[in-house]
Amino acid sequence: VSTLSWKGSIFLLTDFGNSDEFAGVLRAVAAREAPGARVVDISHEVPPFDVRVGALMLERSVPHMGPGVVVTVVDPGVGSDRRAVAMSVRSSDGPGFLVGPDNGVLSFATEVLGGADSAVVIPPARWRPDAGATFDGRDVFVPAAARLWSGVALAEIGTTIDPATLVRLPPPQLEVLPGELKAEVLWVDRFGNVQLAAGPSDFEVAGLGHQLWVSRSSSSTTPQAVNAHAAKASSSFDVGDSLGLITDSNARVALVRQQGSAATVLAVKEGDVVVITDRRPPS
Amino acid sequence: VSTLSWKGSIFLLTDFGNSDEFAGVLRAVAAREAPGARVVDISHEVPPFDVRVGALMLERSVPHMGPGVVVTVVDPGVGSDRRAVAMSVRSSDGPGFLVGPDNGVLSFATEVLGGADSAVVIPPARWRPDAGATFDGRDVFVPAAARLWSGVALAEIGTTIDPATLVRLPPPQLEVLPGELKAEVLWVDRFGNVQLAAGPSDFEVAGLGHQLWVSRSSSSTTPQAVNAHAAKASSSFDVGDSLGLITDSNARVALVRQQGSAATVLAVKEGDVVVITDRRPPS
Amino acid sequence: VSTLSWKGSIFLLTDFGNSDEFAGVLRAVAAREAPGARVVDISHEVPPFDVRVGALMLERSVPHMGPGVVVTVVDPGVGSDRRAVAMSVRSSDGPGFLVGPDNGVLSFATEVLGGADSAVVIPPARWRPDAGATFDGRDVFVPAAARLWSGVALAEIGTTIDPATLVRLPPPQLEVLPGELKAEVLWVDRFGNVQLAAGPSDFEVAGLGHQLWVSRSSSSTTPQAVNAHAAKASSSFDVGDSLGLITDSNARVALVRQQGSAATVLAVKEGDVVVITDRRPPS
Secondary structure (H helix, E strand, O other), X not given: OOOOXXXXXXXXXXXXXXXXXXXXXXXXXXXXXXXXXXXXXXXOOOOOOOHHHHHHHHHHHHHHOOOEEEEEEOOOOOOOOOOEEEEEEOOOOXXXXXXXXXXXXXXXXXXXXXXXXXXXXXXXXOOOOOOOOOXXXXXXXXXXXXXXXXXXXXXXXXXXXXXXXXXXXXOOOEEEEOOEEEEEEEEEOOOOOEEEOOOHHHHHHOOOOOEEEEEEOOOOOOOEEEEOOHHHOOOHHHHOOOOEEEEOOOOOEEEEEOOEOHHHHHOOOOOOEEEEEOOOOOO | OOOOOOOOEEEEEEOOOOOOOHHHHHHHHHHHHOXXXXXXXXXXXXXXXXXXXXXXXXXXXXXXXXXXXXXEEOOOOOOXXXXXXXXXXXXXXXXXXXXXXXXXXXXXXXXXXXXXXXXXXXXXXXXXXXOOXXXXXHHHHHHHHHHHHOOOOHHHHOEEEOXXXXXXXXXXXXXXXXXXXXXXXXXXXOOOOEEXXXXXXXXXXXXXXXXEEEEEOOOOOOOEEEEOOHHHOOOHHHHOOOOEEEEOOOOOXXXXXXXXOHHHHHOOOOOOEEEEEOOOOOO | OOOOOOOOEEEEEEOOOOOOOHHHHHHHHHHHHOOOOEEEEEEOOOOOOOHHHHHHHHHHHHHHOOOEEEEEEOOOOOOOOOOEEXXXXXXXXXXXXXXXXXXXXXXXXXXXXXXXXXXEEOOOXXXXXXXXXXXXXXXHHHHHHHHHHXXXXXXXXXXXEOHHHOOOOOOOOXXXXXXXXXEEEEEEOOOOOEEEOOOHHHHHHHOOOOEEEEEEOOOOOOOEEEEOOHHHOOOHHHHOOOOEEEEOOOOOEEEEEOOEOHHHHHOOOOOOEEEEEOOOOXX
C-alpha cells in the first residue's frame, strides 16, 4: 500500500441509529480529524448488535464505492477483548481500507474486495482519561480511518497481524439439489423484497423451471406458487401479479411482488431458510 | 443550456428509507462519479411508492436549493417501460436540472421552476451484465446526474423528447365558493400541522372571516371551530390555544395547534379533503 | 472573536425528524449560503419540542466537534416573541459559535464551551413576504450561521445583548448522601443504556461500594441488585451478566446490561430519578 497522499471518502456503516447523536459525533470526529475528506453515510440502521446483517449490507455496498476508507461499527463486544482492526484490501478498485471490530462484520466485504492484503490491530484509545471505553467508533475506529485517509501507512496505525487470523462469518446457507433449492434469506428490504443466498446459476444447476413453489423451511404451511420466469427476469414487472423470482440488483435471486411485499406474503424474515421446488404440493 | 463547467450540489430525494443501504449507495455512487460535487440529502423517507407525496416534497424544496442537479427517485414502475428522464428548467435561479422517472414526481417542481426548457430520455444501464434492472437510482439516475453536474450537455445524456410529453400529476383539489372552501390536505408534517391546497388569497375570495368551522369532507362528525385570524396569522402563537389557521412557511394555509397536532384533532391525513365554512353547524 | 476568514463546519441538531424535508432544506440552504462549508448533521431526531433532551445531546456532542458554527433548532416557541440568538464561546477549541432559539437548548453546551463570550439577538427574516414565520431554521438560524461561517462579525448578525440574559435550563437533579445517591436519568440510548446525572466521583463521595440496589424514585417495586464495580468499570463486559454500573463515554455513570437494555429492566425513561443505595432491601 502506497503512503502517498490520496483522496477519497470515509464511509460509515453502523448500528448506532439516527435518533441519538452517535452517528453525528462520528461525522464530526471524521471532519475534525480529516478536514479534507468527504464523509459518506452508508447507513446507521443496522439492527442493534446484528453483525451478520451489517456484514451483508457492507458486502452489497462496497462494489459501488469509490476510493476511500470504510468504517463499520456493529460491535456487541465493545469493551471486551475482541480486537479492533484495520486492513488494506487486494482490489485496487474501490475502497482500499476497511476498519472495524474483528467480529466478522468485515469478512464478506473483504472477500468481495479480493481479500485482505495486510492487517493490523488498533490499540485502544480514550479521549479523556476518566471516560469509559464504550464508544470505539468515536475514539478508535474513525480516528484510525482519518489517519489512513490522510496517508499514514497501515503499519503505523497498529500492530501487524496475519490476515488469516481475521474472524470470518459462516457463509450463507445454500443447498442445491435436483429440482430443489434451499437458501437463506439474506435481506428483506424496505419494499418487502426477499433476497436469497442464491444466484441465477444455482437455479440452472437445480434444473428449476418456470413454475415453482416456495415455503419457509421450518413451516408446515402449504408452499406458494411462484412465477419463475424467475432468475431470468430482471424486474418485478416481468413476473406479473403473482409472487415472482427475479435476478436483483446485486445479481442474487429475490422473491418479489409487483409493488407489494413478498416477505409479508411468505411470512419470512432475514435468517430464515426457504425451500424452492418444482414439485407441485399435494392439494 | 451551457456546457461550461459549473459547480453546485447533487440533491437526493427518494422513498428508499434510511434502514437499508439504498440511500448510502446513491451517495457513494455520486461521490465516485462526481468527486467534486456536494451531495445534499433532501429526504429518503417519502412513503414507499407514493409519487404524489414525493412530488409535493420536491415542490416545497426546490425554491430553497442553490444551483445543482436534483435526483428524485419514487419509482413504483422501475423495471417497466416507464421512461427515465432528465430535464433542464427555465429558471436560472436554483437547480438547473431535474432527473428521475417520468411518472409525475417531477411535475410540480418543474412548474415551480418555470417549466422544462428541454428534456431527454435516459437509456437503461446496468452495472453488471448479470444484475437485474431494479435499482435505477444507482445505475441510471445518479450517474446521469453526475454527468450533468460535470458539465456534460443534456443532449448527450439521452434522446431528446418534447417536454410537453412529460407526465404531469393532477393538480391538488381546491374549490372556492362564497363562504366555503374545500381543499386537499397536501401534507401532515411531523408536528401534526395540516397544510392545505389553498393560499391566503383563496380565503379572501371565499369571503371567509375570523371564526370558521372545519371538517373532513367525507366525515359525518360535527365540524370543529377554528380560530381564523387565520390566513393572516403567521405562527401558531397567533391563534392561541384553539385550532387555528395560519399562513405557513410555504405560503400555504395550514391548520395548526400550538405545540400540538392539528391532524390528530381533525383525524385527517394526506390526500383527505377538508371543508372550511363560516356557517356555524347546528348544535 | 476574529473576523478573519476561517474554515470549519456548520453543525445541525434539530427536532425536525428525517421524514419530512425540513432537515434537507436546512442542508440545502446551508449549501447555498455557505458554498464552501462542510455541513455535519448531528441528529434531527430530538423528540419534538423536547428542549431538555436537545440541550443534553448538544452538551454531549460539542466536545467532539472541530471548528465551526452549531445550529440547534428545538423551538416550541417559533413564532412567539422568544429571542433568536447567536453567541461566540470562550473556548478556542471546537466550535466557536452557537446559534438557535433562546429557550435554554444552548445552555448546557455553552457551559461546556466555557460560557458565552458575546451574544446577539438575530432579527426575524422572511424568505417571501407572503410566507409565515414558522420555519426559523431555514429563514433565520441557518442563514445567520452561514454568515458567521463566512467570517461576518457576530455584532453584524444582530443586536448585542448581555450573555448573562441568555435563558438557562435548570441543572440535572442529583443528590449525594451517605450510602445513597439520587440522580436524574439524562439519556436512554438506542441500546437501552441509562445515563445518570452523576459521575464516578459522586459515587465515591456517597461511599457507595460494590454491591448496590437501584430503583425508580417514584416506584414502589423492589430495588434491583446492581453490580457496581461500577463507576470504575469502563464497559458492560466488566459487569458480567447482571445489571451493572459503568463510567460511560461521556464520563458519566450509566446503568447497563451486557448486550441488553437496562432501561427495560428498570422501567425508566429520560427525566426519571433513580435511587441507588448500598442498603439491601427487605426481602
